[in-house]
Amino acid sequence: MATPLSADRLVAALRAEGLTVHERDGWRSHSRDTATGKSFGPVYGILIHHTAGHNDRELCYWGRSDLPGPLCHSWLGKTDGLWMISSKRANHAGLVDADVIAALRAESALPHDDQANADGNDCLYGLEIENLGTGKDPYPAKQYREAVLWAAALCRVHGWSERSIAGHKEAQPGKVDPSFDMDTFRADVKKQLAAKPGAPARPLPTPSTPRVDLSRLIAAAKADPPAKQGHVTYRAGVNLVENALVKEGLLAKTYAGDGSYGTTTKAAYARWQRSVAGGGYTGTAADGIPGSASLKRLGARHGFTVTS
Numbered sequence: 001m002a003t004p005l006s007a008d009r010l011v012a013a014l015r016a017e018g019l020t021v022h023e024r025d026g027w028r029s030h031s032r033d034t035a036t037g038k039s040f041g042p043v044y045g046i047l048i049h050h051t052a053g054h055n056d057r058e059l060c061y062w063g064r065s066d067l068p069g070p071l072c073h074s075w076l077g078k079t080d081g082l083w084m085i086s087s088k089r090a091n092h093a094g095l096v097d098a099d100v101i102a103a104l105r106a107e108s109a110l111p112h113d114d115q116a117n118a119d120g121n122d123c124l125y126g127l128e129i130e131n132l133g134t135g136k137d138p139y140p141a142k143q144y145r146e147a148v149l150w151a152a153a154l155c156r157v158h159g160w161s162e163r164s165i166a167g168h169k170e171a172q173p174g175k176v177d178p179s180f181d182m183d184t185f186r187a188d189v190k191k192q193l194a195a196k197p198g199a200p201a202r203p204l205p206t207p208s209t210p211r212v213d214l215s216r217l218i219a220a221a222k223a224d225p226p227a228k229q230g231h232v233t234y235r236a237g238v239n240l241v242e243n244a245l246v247k248e249g250l251l252a253k254t255y256a257g258d259g260s261y262g263t264t265t266k267a268a269y270a271r272w273q274r275s276v277a278g279g280g281y282t283g284t285a286a287d288g289i290p291g292s293a294s295l296k297r298l299g300a301r302h303g304f305t306v307t308s
Protein backbone atom coordinates (compact mmCIF):
# COMPACT_ATOMS: atom_id res chain seq x y z
CA MET A 1 0.00 0.00 0.00
CA ALA A 2 1.41 3.31 -1.01
CA THR A 3 0.43 6.71 0.28
CA PRO A 4 0.22 9.39 -2.42
CA LEU A 5 3.17 11.76 -2.46
CA SER A 6 2.64 15.20 -0.96
CA ALA A 7 2.95 18.14 -3.34
CA ASP A 8 6.49 18.83 -2.09
CA ARG A 9 7.63 15.21 -2.42
CA LEU A 10 6.05 14.95 -5.84
CA VAL A 11 7.93 17.95 -7.16
CA ALA A 12 11.16 16.79 -5.50
CA ALA A 13 10.87 13.32 -7.06
CA LEU A 14 10.26 14.74 -10.54
CA ARG A 15 13.18 17.17 -10.26
CA ALA A 16 15.47 14.42 -8.97
CA GLU A 17 14.67 12.42 -12.11
CA GLY A 18 15.93 15.32 -14.21
CA LEU A 19 12.72 17.13 -15.08
CA THR A 20 12.13 20.86 -15.13
CA VAL A 21 8.90 21.30 -13.20
CA HIS A 22 6.55 24.26 -13.60
CA GLU A 23 3.94 24.89 -10.93
CA ARG A 24 0.58 26.18 -12.11
CA ASP A 25 -0.81 28.75 -9.63
CA GLY A 26 -3.12 27.13 -7.09
CA TRP A 27 -2.19 23.53 -7.92
CA ARG A 28 -1.22 22.57 -4.37
CA SER A 29 -4.77 22.93 -3.08
CA HIS A 30 -6.51 21.92 -6.31
CA SER A 31 -8.30 18.57 -6.10
CA ARG A 32 -11.57 16.68 -6.20
CA ASP A 33 -11.28 15.36 -2.64
CA THR A 34 -13.62 17.82 -0.94
CA ALA A 35 -16.21 17.88 -3.73
CA THR A 36 -16.47 14.09 -3.87
CA GLY A 37 -15.89 13.38 -0.18
CA LYS A 38 -13.33 10.76 -1.27
CA SER A 39 -9.65 11.19 -0.65
CA PHE A 40 -6.92 10.15 -3.07
CA GLY A 41 -5.03 6.96 -2.26
CA PRO A 42 -3.72 4.48 -1.51
CA VAL A 43 -2.04 4.60 -4.92
CA TYR A 44 -1.47 1.48 -7.02
CA GLY A 45 -0.10 2.77 -10.30
CA ILE A 46 0.11 5.26 -13.12
CA LEU A 47 -2.12 6.04 -16.07
CA ILE A 48 -0.85 7.75 -19.24
CA HIS A 49 -3.16 9.86 -21.47
CA HIS A 50 -3.11 12.11 -24.48
CA THR A 51 -5.30 15.22 -24.21
CA ALA A 52 -6.81 14.93 -27.72
CA GLY A 53 -6.24 18.66 -28.07
CA HIS A 54 -3.77 21.51 -28.14
CA ASN A 55 -3.13 24.40 -25.73
CA ASP A 56 -5.19 22.63 -23.09
CA ARG A 57 -3.24 23.13 -19.88
CA GLU A 58 -5.96 25.42 -18.47
CA LEU A 59 -8.63 22.99 -19.61
CA CYS A 60 -6.85 20.26 -17.64
CA TYR A 61 -6.76 22.57 -14.63
CA TRP A 62 -10.37 23.78 -14.73
CA GLY A 63 -12.06 20.86 -16.46
CA ARG A 64 -15.19 21.05 -18.58
CA SER A 65 -18.83 21.72 -17.72
CA ASP A 66 -19.48 17.97 -17.60
CA LEU A 67 -16.18 17.04 -15.93
CA PRO A 68 -14.71 19.38 -13.31
CA GLY A 69 -10.95 19.72 -12.98
CA PRO A 70 -8.31 18.89 -12.12
CA LEU A 71 -8.20 16.40 -15.01
CA CYS A 72 -4.70 15.10 -14.23
CA HIS A 73 -1.82 15.40 -11.79
CA SER A 74 0.56 16.79 -14.38
CA TRP A 75 0.09 18.23 -17.84
CA LEU A 76 2.94 17.82 -20.32
CA GLY A 77 2.99 20.38 -23.10
CA LYS A 78 4.24 19.76 -26.59
CA THR A 79 6.69 22.63 -26.14
CA ASP A 80 5.60 24.21 -22.83
CA GLY A 81 7.18 21.58 -20.58
CA LEU A 82 5.77 19.85 -17.51
CA TRP A 83 3.19 21.61 -15.33
CA MET A 84 1.81 20.55 -11.97
CA ILE A 85 -2.00 20.53 -11.87
CA SER A 86 -2.85 18.56 -8.69
CA SER A 87 -1.31 16.26 -6.10
CA LYS A 88 -4.55 14.75 -4.88
CA ARG A 89 -7.74 13.39 -6.40
CA ALA A 90 -8.07 14.25 -10.11
CA ASN A 91 -10.69 13.37 -12.75
CA HIS A 92 -8.44 11.60 -15.22
CA ALA A 93 -9.20 7.90 -15.12
CA GLY A 94 -12.94 7.58 -14.60
CA LEU A 95 -14.28 4.07 -14.34
CA VAL A 96 -11.68 1.50 -15.32
CA ASP A 97 -11.40 -2.27 -15.21
CA ALA A 98 -10.86 -3.49 -11.62
CA ASP A 99 -8.79 -6.39 -13.00
CA VAL A 100 -6.38 -3.89 -14.56
CA ILE A 101 -5.99 -2.05 -11.25
CA ALA A 102 -5.31 -5.37 -9.53
CA ALA A 103 -2.67 -6.22 -12.15
CA LEU A 104 -0.97 -2.83 -11.75
CA ARG A 105 -0.96 -3.34 -8.00
CA ALA A 106 0.50 -6.84 -8.36
CA GLU A 107 2.76 -5.76 -11.26
CA SER A 108 1.52 -8.72 -13.28
CA ALA A 109 0.60 -8.85 -16.97
CA LEU A 110 -2.28 -6.54 -17.87
CA PRO A 111 -5.53 -8.38 -18.60
CA HIS A 112 -8.00 -7.30 -21.28
CA ASP A 113 -9.91 -4.23 -20.18
CA ASP A 114 -13.45 -5.44 -20.73
CA GLN A 115 -15.20 -3.79 -17.78
CA ALA A 116 -15.55 -0.28 -16.34
CA ASN A 117 -16.27 -1.14 -12.74
CA ALA A 118 -13.72 0.60 -10.50
CA ASP A 119 -12.96 4.27 -9.89
CA GLY A 120 -9.41 4.78 -11.16
CA ASN A 121 -9.36 8.29 -9.70
CA ASP A 122 -9.09 6.68 -6.25
CA CYS A 123 -5.72 5.10 -6.80
CA LEU A 124 -3.92 6.08 -10.02
CA TYR A 125 -1.62 8.99 -10.85
CA GLY A 126 -2.44 10.57 -14.19
CA LEU A 127 -0.34 12.34 -16.81
CA GLU A 128 -2.04 14.21 -19.65
CA ILE A 129 0.23 14.65 -22.67
CA GLU A 130 -0.69 17.46 -25.06
CA ASN A 131 -1.34 15.73 -28.38
CA LEU A 132 -4.26 15.47 -30.79
CA GLY A 133 -4.06 11.69 -30.60
CA THR A 134 -4.75 11.30 -34.29
CA GLY A 135 -1.63 9.27 -34.94
CA LYS A 136 -0.58 12.10 -37.28
CA ASP A 137 0.29 14.58 -34.53
CA PRO A 138 3.90 13.85 -33.55
CA TYR A 139 5.20 13.70 -29.99
CA PRO A 140 8.43 15.72 -30.04
CA ALA A 141 11.32 13.58 -28.74
CA LYS A 142 11.82 15.96 -25.81
CA GLN A 143 8.16 15.72 -24.78
CA TYR A 144 8.14 11.92 -24.99
CA ARG A 145 11.36 11.75 -22.93
CA GLU A 146 9.75 13.96 -20.29
CA ALA A 147 6.79 11.57 -20.14
CA VAL A 148 9.18 8.66 -19.57
CA LEU A 149 10.99 10.62 -16.83
CA TRP A 150 7.68 11.54 -15.16
CA ALA A 151 6.57 7.92 -14.95
CA ALA A 152 10.03 6.73 -13.92
CA ALA A 153 10.21 9.30 -11.12
CA LEU A 154 6.97 8.05 -9.58
CA CYS A 155 7.96 4.40 -9.98
CA ARG A 156 11.37 5.04 -8.43
CA VAL A 157 10.09 6.87 -5.37
CA HIS A 158 7.36 4.27 -4.73
CA GLY A 159 9.65 1.31 -5.41
CA TRP A 160 7.53 0.23 -8.38
CA SER A 161 8.65 -1.29 -11.67
CA GLU A 162 7.45 -0.26 -15.14
CA ARG A 163 4.66 -2.80 -14.72
CA SER A 164 2.83 -0.31 -12.51
CA ILE A 165 2.12 1.75 -15.65
CA ALA A 166 -0.81 1.48 -18.06
CA GLY A 167 -2.18 3.55 -20.89
CA HIS A 168 -5.77 4.74 -20.50
CA LYS A 169 -6.51 2.58 -23.58
CA GLU A 170 -5.36 -0.47 -21.61
CA ALA A 171 -7.57 0.29 -18.60
CA GLN A 172 -10.95 1.47 -19.90
CA PRO A 173 -12.90 -0.11 -22.77
CA GLY A 174 -13.29 2.28 -25.71
CA LYS A 175 -10.35 4.53 -24.82
CA VAL A 176 -7.60 5.00 -27.41
CA ASP A 177 -5.10 7.13 -25.50
CA PRO A 178 -2.21 7.50 -25.60
CA SER A 179 -1.57 7.11 -29.33
CA PHE A 180 1.97 5.74 -28.88
CA ASP A 181 2.92 2.15 -28.12
CA MET A 182 2.69 1.37 -24.40
CA ASP A 183 4.98 -1.70 -24.42
CA THR A 184 7.74 0.50 -25.83
CA PHE A 185 6.91 3.19 -23.27
CA ARG A 186 7.21 0.69 -20.39
CA ALA A 187 10.50 -0.59 -21.82
CA ASP A 188 11.76 3.01 -21.95
CA VAL A 189 10.77 3.57 -18.29
CA LYS A 190 12.52 0.32 -17.36
CA LYS A 191 15.73 1.60 -19.01
CA GLN A 192 15.38 4.90 -17.18
CA LEU A 193 14.92 3.11 -13.84
CA ALA A 194 18.12 1.19 -14.50
CA ALA A 195 19.97 4.48 -15.01
CA LYS A 196 20.83 6.76 -12.11
CA PRO A 197 18.14 9.33 -11.29
CA GLY A 198 18.90 12.52 -13.14
CA ALA A 199 20.98 10.68 -15.75
CA PRO A 200 18.96 10.01 -18.89
CA ALA A 201 18.82 6.43 -20.10
CA ARG A 202 20.83 5.63 -23.25
CA PRO A 203 19.77 5.41 -25.96
CA LEU A 204 17.36 8.27 -25.44
CA PRO A 205 13.76 7.14 -25.75
CA THR A 206 11.63 8.17 -28.72
CA PRO A 207 7.96 7.34 -29.24
CA SER A 208 7.00 4.40 -31.38
CA THR A 209 3.70 4.01 -33.15
CA PRO A 210 1.37 1.15 -32.19
CA ARG A 211 1.76 -2.04 -34.21
CA VAL A 212 -0.79 -4.38 -35.72
CA ASP A 213 0.35 -7.93 -36.41
CA LEU A 214 -1.14 -8.95 -39.75
CA SER A 215 -1.27 -12.68 -39.12
CA ARG A 216 -2.99 -12.22 -35.75
CA LEU A 217 -5.48 -9.80 -37.32
CA ILE A 218 -6.27 -12.28 -40.10
CA ALA A 219 -6.79 -14.98 -37.46
CA ALA A 220 -9.27 -12.67 -35.68
CA ALA A 221 -11.06 -11.85 -38.95
CA LYS A 222 -11.57 -15.57 -39.53
CA ALA A 223 -12.33 -16.71 -35.97
CA ASP A 224 -14.52 -13.91 -34.56
CA PRO A 225 -17.40 -13.62 -37.11
CA PRO A 226 -18.64 -17.23 -36.83
CA ALA A 227 -18.09 -17.34 -33.05
CA LYS A 228 -20.33 -16.09 -30.25
CA GLN A 229 -21.11 -12.34 -30.32
CA GLY A 230 -18.19 -10.43 -28.82
CA HIS A 231 -15.63 -13.22 -29.34
CA VAL A 232 -12.12 -11.80 -28.96
CA THR A 233 -9.00 -13.17 -30.68
CA TYR A 234 -6.71 -10.13 -30.88
CA ARG A 235 -8.07 -7.21 -28.89
CA ALA A 236 -5.35 -4.58 -29.22
CA GLY A 237 -4.95 -4.92 -32.99
CA VAL A 238 -8.67 -5.09 -33.69
CA ASN A 239 -9.28 -1.99 -31.58
CA LEU A 240 -6.72 -0.02 -33.61
CA VAL A 241 -8.26 -1.16 -36.90
CA GLU A 242 -11.83 -0.50 -35.75
CA ASN A 243 -10.89 2.95 -34.54
CA ALA A 244 -9.39 3.70 -37.97
CA LEU A 245 -12.51 2.39 -39.74
CA VAL A 246 -14.67 4.68 -37.57
CA LYS A 247 -12.53 7.66 -38.56
CA GLU A 248 -12.93 6.69 -42.23
CA GLY A 249 -16.70 6.77 -41.73
CA LEU A 250 -16.98 3.06 -42.56
CA LEU A 251 -17.97 1.73 -39.13
CA ALA A 252 -20.42 3.10 -36.56
CA LYS A 253 -18.69 4.08 -33.33
CA THR A 254 -20.94 1.78 -31.28
CA TYR A 255 -19.34 -1.24 -32.96
CA ALA A 256 -15.77 -0.15 -32.24
CA GLY A 257 -13.67 -0.78 -29.17
CA ASP A 258 -14.87 -4.21 -28.06
CA GLY A 259 -11.84 -5.92 -29.60
CA SER A 260 -13.98 -8.37 -31.53
CA TYR A 261 -13.63 -8.61 -35.32
CA GLY A 262 -17.30 -9.44 -35.81
CA THR A 263 -19.39 -9.50 -39.00
CA THR A 264 -19.98 -5.72 -38.82
CA THR A 265 -16.26 -5.03 -38.62
CA LYS A 266 -15.65 -7.48 -41.46
CA ALA A 267 -18.22 -5.69 -43.64
CA ALA A 268 -16.65 -2.32 -42.75
CA TYR A 269 -13.19 -3.61 -43.69
CA ALA A 270 -14.56 -4.86 -47.03
CA ARG A 271 -15.82 -1.31 -47.67
CA TRP A 272 -12.30 -0.05 -46.93
CA GLN A 273 -10.84 -2.57 -49.41
CA ARG A 274 -13.29 -1.40 -52.11
CA SER A 275 -12.60 2.31 -51.47
CA VAL A 276 -10.09 4.19 -53.60
CA ALA A 277 -7.92 4.97 -50.56
CA GLY A 278 -8.01 1.32 -49.50
CA GLY A 279 -6.83 0.04 -52.87
CA GLY A 280 -10.02 -0.23 -54.96
CA TYR A 281 -10.30 -4.01 -54.67
CA THR A 282 -13.28 -5.83 -56.16
CA GLY A 283 -14.91 -9.25 -55.86
CA THR A 284 -13.30 -11.77 -53.55
CA ALA A 285 -10.28 -9.49 -53.08
CA ALA A 286 -12.60 -7.27 -51.00
CA ASP A 287 -13.77 -9.96 -48.61
CA GLY A 288 -13.19 -8.13 -45.31
CA ILE A 289 -10.15 -10.26 -44.46
CA PRO A 290 -7.24 -7.80 -44.18
CA GLY A 291 -4.33 -8.03 -46.58
CA SER A 292 -0.94 -6.47 -46.13
CA ALA A 293 -1.38 -3.67 -48.67
CA SER A 294 -4.83 -2.50 -47.58
CA LEU A 295 -3.87 -2.66 -43.90
CA LYS A 296 -0.68 -0.66 -44.48
CA ARG A 297 -2.73 1.99 -46.29
CA LEU A 298 -5.11 2.18 -43.32
CA GLY A 299 -2.22 2.35 -40.84
CA ALA A 300 -0.48 5.11 -42.79
CA ARG A 301 -3.61 7.25 -42.44
CA HIS A 302 -4.31 6.45 -38.78
CA GLY A 303 -1.00 6.10 -37.02
CA PHE A 304 -0.19 2.40 -36.75
CA THR A 305 2.39 0.22 -38.44
CA VAL A 306 1.91 -3.32 -39.71
CA THR A 307 4.07 -6.25 -38.72
CA SER A 308 3.73 -9.89 -39.70
Ligand SMILES: [Zn+2]
Pocket (backbone or CB within 6 Å): 048, 049, 050, 092, 168, 175, 177
Ligand atom coordinates in the same frame (compact mmCIF):
# COMPACT_ATOMS: atom_id res chain seq x y z
ZN1 LIG B 1 -7.38 9.37 -21.05
